[in-house]
Amino acid sequence: MTINEHLTEYAGLPAFTFDESTPTEGLPDAAAVAWRVRTEEWDASGEWEQMFERFLSTVDTARVTHLIIGHWGHLQRDNPGYPPDSLAKAADRFPALRHVFVGDIVLEEKEVSWIEHGDLGPLPAAFPALERLDVRGSERLRLEPFTGANLRTLRFETGGLPREVVHTVVASDLPNLERLDLWLGTDTYGGDVGVGDLEPILTGERLPSLRHLGLENAEIQDEVAAAVAGAPVVARLESLSLALGTLTDRGAEALLSGQPLTHLRKLDLHHHYLSDTMMDRLRAALPGVEVDLAEGRGPRDDGGHYIAVSE
Structure with missing residues (x-):
């Protein structure tokens, strides 16, 4: 894609x-x-x-x-x-x-x-009333921690997200941020975010108003899913997205073995490598949740998994 x-x-x-x-x-x-x-x-x-x-x-x-x-x-x-x-x-x-x-x-x-x-x-600094900021691409992107008292939505769409951007997000003062989407990407294009970099978000230490979290388009999607499965922040989310990445049955098994997800309104997993059996298990385990399982690639033994958006 x-x-x-x-x-x-x-x-x-x-x-x-x-x-x-x-x-x-x-x-x-x-x-x-x-x-x-x-x-x-x-x-x-x-x-x-x-x-x-x-x-x-x-x-x-x-x-x-x-x-x-x-x-x-x-x-x-x-x-x-x-x-x-x-x-x-x-x-x-x-x-x-x-x-x-x-x-x-x-x-x-x-x-x-x-x-x-x-x-x-300079952009968030000049517009303190900003409610939504979306950024596509990350080549030479620089951003220092900032205060966004009115910011509700923050999105980074990348083929490879530098860990410095994640560090900036967690170090910023964003008390009313409700929606955060991070396209983590692949290390081929500068995506060097590890699960440890996400810890301040996953523990709920930061972003007290967060209601939607997207950790998407990730080459390490199974590792992210395993971390999310036990993450305290999930209990207060209304929607969660692990879409666009390389999610396999291993990552989905971690989700099913972790904390309950039945409180979610939506779980977005589209573009994945899940088996039919695993998709059925997810639907059965989350009967009241909208589970998006579109764009399934099916299991692959050759390891040829790819994220949706890279180069």
């Missing part, structure tokens, strides 16, 4: 693209859509910044609540042109902004593990 389609909606609003071909008249109401600002250009020597300036001069950004940062081309070390920097510097122009997606970039533009980032830290 690859990411082939741009977002059609984001956080409850339809997505609307603002790029080189967008007219300056007849645009939707500023508060009615999630604005996707992007450029077709590949050289990051000011193209995205010029598009962003055009957006600022065309749209009533004081009423924009949802913003999607799309394709921005290559970043140059001597002229980074990192879009979150531009957005953070223009924070006073976005008093209503509550939802931001950084990196709505699809395969034909750039593969997920080749999306080049910079220092994301």
Whole structure:
């Protein structure tokens, strides 16, 4: 699986693209859509910044609540042109902004593990009222611990998540975070997160308001499942996702042998390597839970397990 389609909606609003071909008249109401600002250009020597300036001069950004940062081309070390920097510097122009997606970039533009980032830290610092932050890609991504008193949803979609990002999440002050999704990925693309790095999340020591946890797209999905099976945080979750990864009967057995999961509304395991027998056992053990077992690959003796999104 690859990411082939741009977002059609984001956080409850339809997505609307603002790029080189967008007219300056007849645009939707500023508060009615999630604005996707992007450029077709590949050289990051000011193209995205010029598009962003055009957006600022065309749209009533004081009423924009949802913003999607799309394709921005290559970043140059001597002229980074990192879009979150531009957005953070223009924070006073976005008093209503509550939802931001950084990196709505699809395969034909750039593969997920080749999306080049910079220092994301200025973005949450500039928008303390932010309620949702999604980030796709992790190449050269930097983020220091931050305070997000209003942040409810935090997502990292990667083919390989650096452990430093997980350390940043657990070190940040996020008292009202309800949903956390981490695509752990594979070490081939920089995913060096181990189960030990997840311990502050799994023990419930951090993130007191967490109600949904996604530890997904993981090459170590069985190990993650075993850790989750006895994790104190699970007792207060409403939904749990171990989807998109390499889950086999070994990981599912750990889940069934661990703490009860019958309190969950949903257990998402789609894209897995489970046997038919194990899928039947999961359904029987969780009769009141929505268990997503779609995209089953079946058991494989050759060890050819792969995550859903990598390169």
